[in-house]
Each structure stands twice: as structure tokens, then as C-alpha cells.
Amino acid sequence: MTIMIIPKGESLVTYYILPLVGVNKLTFGRSYKASYISKDGKNVYVELSKNMHNPTYKANYNYVSEILHGTTLFVMFDIPMDYVLDVELFLQGAYSKMQASTKKRIYQMSSLPYNASMGSFTISSPILQALDRTKTLRSHLISSLGITSIPETNELIDSPDKSWFIEHRFKNS
Secondary structure, eight states: OOOSOOOTTOOHIIIIIGGGGTOOHHHHGGGEEEEEEOTTSSEEEEEESSOOSSOGGGGSTTEEEEEEETTEEEEEEEOOGGGHHHHHHHHHTOGGGSOHHHHHHHHHHSSSOSSEEETTEEEOOHHHHGGGTOHHHHHHHHHHHTOSOOOTTSOSSOOOOGGGBHHHHHHTO
8 A cells, every 4th residue: 555655756766775885866966867776676776867077976885887778877886785685675665674774874874854953843754754654654644644544564655666676767768
């Protein structure tokens, strides 16, 4: 059951998987267009809208290569073996079951606010709150959707969509 919609043109690959290889949207600046994961969960790809003047991602330990598909440039990274089980959970849409250390890396590297101070308030992105199925997010979804409850075992964000996979992107280009 889809409870929370990811913003159009976005995917959880950007916020949950890129941090595992040590990059995020900010790494690519204005060149960033989208990110994709391979169906086997071994690689993550970043689609660039244009070449970067100073591609710092090439110094990343997990960087594999640049791939030109037609006229579109992709950057390929290997997902470290430390995250194999967590990536499998990602592919199943079982995000809240990821290891605490993996979630911590995502909180730190996603580029989304997590327990960030805004005046006298502390805010966290709902995308990050979904990792822990927080009561705050659950309450917000219940009131926003006008329903009476959401089972405690439900994930609070969308399961992977076929458009999140590189194979789908290559097939439809």
C-alpha cells in the first residue's frame, strides 16, 4: 500500500542509496538529474544533465566509471559490501529494517534535514522519518489522509518503483 508519495522526479535511491557510496545530490551540483539502482543492488548510477567542470566524485573509493548512453552521461558507483543486506531490504521496500549504522549514515549524508534546528523548532525530513516509522510522521499521515490508523508494521513511504532501476531507464531511452 502506498502511503506517502515521493515528489515527482525523485526517488529514494537519491536519499537512501547514494549516501552509502559516500555521495549525495550536492556532490554533483547543478549537473545532478536523477539516480538509479541496479536490479541486483550492486551498483548505483547518477544521471548528469551536463558534464561537471570539477568532477570530485572521481576521487570517491566506490567510483567505477562514467557511462555514455546515447547522449546521456551516467556515473557508476559500486555499493560497498558492508551494505549488501541493507540494500536487499531497500529493494524489498523494508527501509525501517535497515541497520542502525546504515540509517545513521543516511541521516548524515542524504542532504535532507534531520533534527536540524530552525529557530526554536527541530525539523526532520519525512523521507528520513520514514526510516524509523516515527509517531510524528504516522500521526501526520493519518490526519492528512483522513484515515483512522496505519498498522504499526507498515512502512510509511513508497516501495521501490520500476522507474528507480537503471535497467528501466536504459530500456525506455
